[in-house]
Amino acid sequence: MSDDIWILGITMTKFGKHPDKDTVDLASEAAMGALADGGVTMKDMGILAAGCLMQSNAGIGQQLQKQIGQTGIPVYNVANACATGATALRTAIMAVKSGEVDMGLAVGVEKLAGAGLLGGGGTPKSDKKEWSPSGRYGAVTNTDGRIGAASMPAVFAQVGMEYGHKYGGTSFELFAKIAEKNHAHSTLNPLAAYTKRMTLEEIMNDVMIAYPNTRSMCSANCDGAAAAVVVSDAKLKTMSLEQQRRAIKVKASILTSDPYQEGCQVLPDVNTLTKNAARLAYEAAGVGPEDLDLVELHDCFATAELVHYDNLGLCEEGGAADFFLSGATWRDGKTPVNVSGGLESKGHPIAATGIANIWEICHHLRGEAGPRQIEGAKVGMAHVIGLGSACGLHILEKSGL
Amino acid sequence: MANQIPLVDYLELGDQPHLKALECTSCGARYFDRRNACASCSGTDFRSVAVPNDGIVKAFSIVTFAAPGVPVPFVSAIIDCDGTSVRGNIINCEPSPEVVTLGMPVRLATYVLGTDDHGVEAIGFGFEPAN
Numbered sequence: 001m002s003d004d005i006w007i008l009g010i011t012m013t014k015f016g017k018h019p020d021k022d023t024v025d026l027a028s029e030a031a032m033g034a035l036a037d038g039g040v041t042m043k044d045m046g047i048l049a050a051g052c053l054m055q056s057n058a059g060i061g062q063q064l065q066k067q068i069g070q071t072g073i074p075v076y077n078v079a080n081a082c083a084t085g086a087t088a089l090r091t092a093i094m095a096v097k098s099g100e101v102d103m104g105l106a107v108g109v110e111k112l113a114g115a116g117l118l119g120g121g122g123t124p125k126s127d128k129k130e131w132s133p134s135g136r137y138g139a140v141t142n143t144d145g146r147i148g149a150a151s152m153p154a155v156f157a158q159v160g161m162e163y164g165h166k167y168g169g170t171s172f173e174l175f176a177k178i179a180e181k182n183h184a185h186s187t188l189n190p191l192a193a194y195t196k197r198m199t200l201e202e203i204m205n206d207v208m209i210a211y212p213n214t215r216s217m218c219s220a221n222c223d224g225a226a227a228a229v230v231v232s233d234a235k236l237k238t239m240s241l242e243q244q245r246r247a248i249k250v251k252a253s254i255l256t257s258d259p260y261q262e263g264c265q266v267l268p269d270v271n272t273l274t275k276n277a278a279r280l281a282y283e284a285a286g287v288g289p290e291d292l293d294l295v296e297l298h299d300c301f302a303t304a305e306l307v308h309y310d311n312l313g314l315c316e317e318g319g320a321a322d323f324f325l326s327g328a329t330w331r332d333g334k335t336p337v338n339v340s341g342g343l344e345s346k347g348h349p350i351a352a353t354g355i356a357n358i359w360e361i362c363h364h365l366r367g368e369a370g371p372r373q374i375e376g377a378k379v380g381m382a383h384v385i386g387l388g389s390a391c392g393l394h395i396l397e398k399s400g401l
Numbered sequence: 402m403a404n405q406i407p408l409v410d411y412l413e414l415g416d417q418p419h420l421k422a423l424e425c426t427s428c429g430a431r432y433f434d435r436r437n438a439c440a441s442c443s444g445t446d447f448r449s450v451a452v453p454n455d456g457i458v459k460a461f462s463i464v465t466f467a468a469p470g471v472p473v474p475f476v477s478a479i480i481d482c483d484g485t486s487v488r489g490n491i492i493n494c495e496p497s498p499e500v501v502t503l504g505m506p507v508r509l510a511t512y513v514l515g516t517d518d519h520g521v522e523a524i525g526f527g528f529e530p531a532n
Contacts, residue, residue: 117466117467117468120467120468120471121467121468121469121470121471129515129517129518130517130518130519130521131406131517131521131523133406133409133410136434136435137409137410137411137433137434138407138409138410138411139408139409140406140407140408140409140523141408141514141515141523142470142471143408143409144467144468144471145464145467145468145471145472145473145475145490146408146490146514146525147408147409147488147489147490147525147526148477148478148479148488148489148490149462149464149467149475149477150468151464151466151467151468153462153464153466154462154464154467154477155462157462158460158461158462158477158478158479159460161460161461161462161503162459162460162479164503165458165459165460165503165504166459172498207466208463208465208466209464209465209466210462210463210464210465210466210477211462211463211464211465211498212462212498213462260430260440260441262430262484262485262486263479263486265432265433265434265486266433266479266486266487266488267460267479267486267488
């Protein structure tokens with residue numbers, strides 16, 4: 001018996017368009033799937049943590065209980081930008097770790113198909129034209145597009161370009177090649193929103209959204225849900241051998257926010273909090289980047305994936321471009337990254353993402369990933385960034401049984 | 402300049418337009434908005450300082466798709482003004498990756514972004530190529 005926490009059951013729905021299902025339907029499908037995968041029911045759960053970012057005041061947790069089981073357990077509705085799913089999972093993990101409960105359920109769900117551009121915009125000027133300063137900066141009109149961009153594709157374009165300015169080696173083509181990899185990977189993932197292989201030329205000639213990010217280099221807005229059941233080591237030991245064999249050990253569960261850095265008021269710093277999380281996670285897990293058999297990281301845009309190679313210590317500082325060009329992050333490379341297709345191709349139903357990437361890792365560690373199985377995978381990492389910012393990082397290990 | 406108003410209150414107009422920031426007197430961290438305590442060192446004393454007008458482009462994106470009502474294309478950029486990072490558009494040049502480059506020297510420039518019903522001009526700012 002130990003303090004270890006295990007993922008007992010986990011699942012994700014198909015990502016894509018689900019016009020006939022609402023958020024409660026999708027969350028229920030994922031939750032029931034995770035419970036069945038773990039061989040347990042709602043009656044076994046001591047806590048529920050749930051997130052749906054676009055409906056973060058709607059009490060998705062309690063709505064879900066009405067649909068699958070109102071057992072009276074504590075519900076934590078969480079919202080933490082794109083790290084919402086990871087935050088829900090970590091909430092359940094903390095509850096089990098505290099000893100208050102021996103099992104918990106975490107669910108993330110989002111309906112985002114057709115949502116279009118996220119971030120930016122603002123209140124249009126009124127018809128009565130009179131400049132009147134308002135808000136924190138005393139702005140007389142909407143500043144998006146006048147004082148830089150507030151939209152996500154442009155913000156993350158600048159994140160990638162900043163890396164290029166600091167270390168060199170980046171180009172439009174390099175970033176496009178990252179998207180080429182992820183679109184190629186998704187062809188093996190039947191649950192991905194998009195499974196079509198795209199050529200580099202198609203990607204570079206796609207609609208330009210915010211240079212250097214074209215449409216196919218942006219995360220795909222779609223519907224989806226994911227859920228996980230976590231269990232204490234003591235409880236797991238009372239379960240069947242099959243449950244113990246398929247259980248995945250949570251070697252590290254880390255959540256960080258962005259510490260102050262010069263410039264963070266004008267461009268969110270997604271680097272320092274990821275570096276901090278990686279350091280803490282490797283320390284907690286007792287492993288290093290060289291031990292990772294696969295990584296799912298937050299490629300909300302192709303420009304973002306590059307910087308996280310460096311932030312997660314997968315390459316030398318400043319060496320992300322060379323590391324990628326070496327082929328290391330393709331599925332047959334040294335450190336396969338986003339073999340699911342990533343957010344660019346698998347899709348990014350915001351609150352589901354931080355659990356769906358854990359599912360991807362678990363799927364490989366269990367040896368159940370079919371044609372896209374990374375052979376012999378023992379240890380994997382799942383990373384998400386919520387702008388604002390929050391970083392969720394989990395290191396997972398297969399059962400020794 | 403009673404008939405002019407800045408786009409934001411951290412743009413100082415007059416003979417030599419410039420940006421101003423609130424600087425933490427303990428650690429030197431700079432903010433374009435008010436803070437109750439410094440996000441870097443928790444100091445509570447701030448003074449107003451002028452931000453240098455010259456800088457270099459340390460990140461940019463040429464935005465061709467934006468929220469409704471936002472005119473495109475435009476170049477969003479992060480400028481390193483001698484150690485103070487500033488966000489602004491690159492203006493007075495073609496919005497293309499052949500013209501706008503990382504490390505490019507730029508300087509602050511202002512322009513009239515519109516006039517209201519009382520004849521007051523709103524003055525915006527951006528950064529133009531310095532060479």
